[in-house]
Amino acid sequence: MNLTLFVWRQKNADAQGGFERYEISDVSEDSSFLETLDMLNLRLVESGQPTVAFEHDCREGICGSCSMSINGRPHGPKKLTTACQLHMRNYKDGDVIYVEPFRARAFPVVKDLVVDRSAFDRIQQAGGYVSVNTGAAPEANANAIEKDKADEAFDAAACIGCGACVAACPNGSAMLFTAAKVTHLSLLPQGQPERSARVLDMVHTMDAEMFGGCTNHGECQEACPKGISIKYISQLNRDFLSSTVKKALSLRGKMQSQ
Amino acid sequence: MHLELNSKIPDGPVEQKWSKHKASIKLVNPSNKRKYSIIVVGTGLAGASAAASFGELGYRVKAFCFQDSPRRAHSIAAQGGINAAKNYQNDGDSVFRLFYDTVKGGDFRAREANVYRLAELSVSIIDQCVAQGVPFAREYSGLLSNRSFGGAQVSRTFYAKGQTGQQLLLGAYAALNRQIHSGAVQMNPHTEMLDLIVSEGRCKGIVTRNLRTGKMESHVADAVVLATGGYSNVFYLSTNAMGCNVTSIWRAYRHGAGMANPCFTQIHPTSIPVHGEHQSKLTLMSESLRNDGRVWVPKKQGDVRAPHQIPEDERDYYLERRYPSFGNLSPRDIASRAAKERCDAGFGVGPMGLGVYLDFADAIKRLGRDAIEARYGNLFDMYDNISGENPYEVPMRIYPAPHYTMGGLWVDYNLMTTIPGLFAAGEANFSDHGANRLGASALMQGLADGYFVLPYTIGDYLSGVKPGSLSLDAPEVRAAEDRVHGRLTTFLSMKGRKPVDHYHKLLGRIMWDKCGMSRSAEGLKGAIQRIGELREEFWSNSFVGGSGEELNQELEKAGRVADFFEFAELMCIDALDRNESCGGHFREEYQTEDGEALRNDKDYCYSAVWSQRQDGAGHELTKEPLEFNNVHLATRSYK
Known part of the structure; x- marks a missing residue:
């Protein structure tokens, strides 16, 4: 043709x-x-x-x-x-x-068609991990993880970090990208100890990198080549809110005890 | 130069070698570690896991990748799984059996001590990855699930749908990110290594080019790790990513590092067939599909009927016929050759007759479409997308394609090359797979090298060197920069009319025809001559354009293709020198009556280690003899 x-x-x-x-x-x-x-x-x-x-x-x-x-x-x-x-x-x-x-x-x-997506790496560097050193791991089958949860964690972890979600969003928001990693680790027992710090650090980095906010257009989900679901954004919002409140309460607790 | 090879294999029984070695090697004390710097080139499974682990230990690390993010290294594309001797299935697996399968799978051309260590470490890898949050497939019990892969009669492969490499790499990338965040690792994306800095016989750094700005820079360190993958793109069309290249290990070779078994390449049996002239790459269909798919061709030559019109008794399930005990799960080299044999004999299917069927009809009937979709859904979608055919209804058409390279830089038991201070990990080294790699073992080796071998062995080396001994003003550094600059200038001043890809394609065709799935002395001699002629043409008739001070993708490719030209010749020389058939190396002159590989243990039970002759003219062979004390040297049979 x-x-x-x-x-x-x-x-x-x-x-x-x-x-x-x-x-x-x-x-x-x-x-x-x-x-x-x-x-x-x-x-x-x-x-x-x-x-x-x-x-x-x-x-x-x-x-x-x-x-x-x-x-x-x-x-x-x-x-x-x-x-x-x-x-x-x-x-x-x-x-x-x-x-x-x-x-x-x-x-x-x-x-030409090449863009700088290093901001995505910096969001991940802010907290997209479990802080386990090499060699410090327990036996792999020591903890059973419900199959449904493990499967859902996989679906969230399938993000390829291309940035289509950001390009499709009228606000240039990276909420879907960040939510995918937050959800992946929030669903797993391994992700629990750092859950609050992770979501706060990643969201703050996302804001500092000049990504816009989410106003529920849903274009990100449409554009995502891996079918990452927009429902993870609500998971992110829930985690962010509860972590923010928890942090505020813990700061107040510290002040009162001084 | 003549190489003095000391493999440094520890004494003692094979199952105690690694623990004894770890107990006896020298350590760097924690407060001294921060004085040492390490460069890691490549951020795939081996590079990312090594860089992260070095950072955790307290070394100062600089990591490099040519992609725009370390997460895009080609390990990301591995589909099927990772082996580990956990024996969760209670089906008779053990460290010894994984060791045995790997030695046998490699057709007795790998070092026993290294392979045993790999099998031993495999169990810790799974623990580590699960702790990082890698979402492996699980059973309803919540415990980890396994599947089978070729060359094994146990189910020891852990997986995350058809995206195991992605999930493992993202685990290593996360560990790396944590170290970048803490400042222990300085990450340099879109930066390509173009030369090594060697001072007083030791590797002390690298020269790089920033692919975005064109800026050339030198980096010095106390040790350098090359984890830059394999060289399947010497065939142009392969399942590798477009950027995969031989440059870093070839530059090391040019500095005197030994290159082992370059002719040991793996042709994967299940790739989507070639469709046309402008094709840029081949897409793999995971070996895991052979758990449920049956491979067949029509019994009648040149049968052009649609597959569903060919009745059962007119189909030849040739793998099940020839290899009844392993059947569709025969190892890759064997399955690939069997496909080629059928197609060459005129039984192939598809437009060019270069294809065989991989049929899921029986499995869908037995297990239901939903079960097949849960296991392979993303692979089926990918196939549909590329071929325009729905594999739930029509059998897949597949054909072998270059996929992995077992050869690479020669390393000792500590993964150090023949240049002190220069280490090689993952696919870039030659160490564990002999003449054929078993499926789901590449991920295992990359992570074993990076998480569990190098963090120990590099300390042993560093404890004997003074930190920070070379300055950026040293004459060795300047000389390396001059070499890189000179080369870039030459590429930019080429006055021809052809894009470098044109020559890469022609080179690839020669290699595929003469040094691919089957090789002959006559063909290889012709190839060596033709490569030389084509290389001349490449240098005189290519055009790059643009400048060196900007993003210039033609310039990047020119350097890689130039190195492929030099490397390809060595590959053919190695294939010509090895007068036997073993694993992926099939010499037409050496086969049994029924067409199986005919190994020659009397004369060729060694790793062929090549080095550049000091006068620059040609290559010299040094042999590392292989001893088999734990797995009996035997004819490899999957019948």
Whole structure:
């Protein structure tokens, strides 16, 4: 099939960006969307022009590198699918496709379709873990965990950290991303000792990184390639509220005892 | 240079070697640890677990990855599971049996002492991961669940749906994040290692390029760990991520590190077949599918009927036929070769005849669609997405694809290479899998190396060196920077017209045809010559464009492809030198009458360790003989 691509080109973080038009022919319907961009880049090199920069690595929907919106939707039109797993059979001859980087205040554009998502790492660094040193673990089957809870923890932990939720949210909120990790660990006995501190630290970091607030648009869940449920945001809110109250009470308790 | 190989295998019975070694190696006292710095390159399972564990111990750590976040290392894509000798199923598993299966699975080309240690540590890995909150699959009792993998007759594989690698890596990433937060680890994402700094024979640092800004930088340390994965992308099309490369271990080789068994590569039997010319990578379908899927082809050559139109008695379940005791769960090398044999003989299915069926109809009839969906749902969806066919209704079509590399940097029992101070962990080293790796053992090895081996053995090395002995102004540092700068300038000044990918694809085709699933002396000799010619073309006719002071993905690829060209030649030389068939290395000249691999223990029971000749012309072979005192050297049979 033959397609018209409008691709966002931006030389660097400070430069003014804009869409460039490219005609691309003989695209196989078995190709992936990124292979179509490969074809474009091949042609650009052959004509001595700079290639389109885009993040990609595993190309099987699990590393979370993809960071492009296709016709305005993060990862494109297909539900539960990353851009690398989007195949051209979802398009037809003559289609016009706009490709641009994920847009969010907390994800500045680095070049073309590449954005800086390091804020996500910093949210995780603030508390997305169980503080267990190597070698300090008890026997794995010492604690039974209800299957339902373990399965639910897995569903929350399936987040690939791509940032589609942020790009889809009108507020650029990272609530779904943060909620997924908070819920994963809140559901497990291993996550309990640090549960309060974790949610407070992660939410404060999220705010400091310039992500917006959640106003229940639900776009994040729609855009998530791994089907992370918006219900985890209510779990996050519950944990955040109870932890905030607990912390305030414990501070007051300390003051009274002084 | 001629290598003096000392594997440093501790004395004593195999089951006591590691405990005795731990009790006798030297330690660094807690207050001195902070004086030592360690560089870890790569943040997959081996790198992230090592960096986190070093940080916990009190060392100063710098970690590097080329991805934009350490969580994106390719360990994330491992699907099926991780082995451990817990014997939770009461089916006769033990440390010894895991050790035995791994030695036999590797076709008797791995070191017994290392493999035993791996089996021993496997149980602690599961404990550690559960404590981190890794959500493994569980039974209704709330206890951990297991499944079976190829090459074993017990169920010892722990898993998290088809995303085990993801969950284990996120566990290691979380442990790493905790150390980054505490300041013990300094994380450098989107930074690629381009050279080593070696001073007075010891490895003391690396030179890197920041892939976002292009900035070149040197980092010095008291020890360097390479945990940079394998080199399957030498075939261009593989199940590896696009960025996986051989550069870090090849740069080490160029500094004199020994490279062991480069020709030992694993071709995984169950990948989605190639669809066309612009294909960039192959997608794996987890080996766990072979628990319930049955592999077959039509009994009639060139049968083009749809699979459901082919009656039961006209199907050839060739794995069940040839290997009745292991059947569909035969090891990877055997299952791959059997698929190739059927397809080469004209029984293959699909548009190009390069495919076999993996059929779930029986399992769905027996267990119900829901049970199959619970076990493999995400894999079935992935297949549907890529192929456009629904595997609940139509059997999957699969074909072998390059997946893992058993060869890598030679390391001693302490995981140190032949360059003192330079360590290699995970897939980057050659240590545990011999000539064929069993399924669900890569995750086990990566985490064993990072969590439980290196934290001990690196202390033993560091206790003998003075901390912070090399300054950034040293001439060795400047020389390394000049080398990197020179290379980058050369790439940027190439005046051709072809993208570097073009040459990578051509190289990959040669390697797949001549050094892939089956090899011959004649084919390998031709390949070596062709690689040389193509390399010339690559250097004279490629074009990179852009500058070195910006994000330049063509420049990144150019360096990796250039190193693949040099490495590919060594791979063929190794394959040509090994006049036997073993594991994933199948030489057409050496096979039994019924087409099984014919090993030659009299002449080839060794690890082939290559090093660069001092005059720069060619490669020199040193042999590390292998002794089998606990598993009897025998013809490997899965019949």
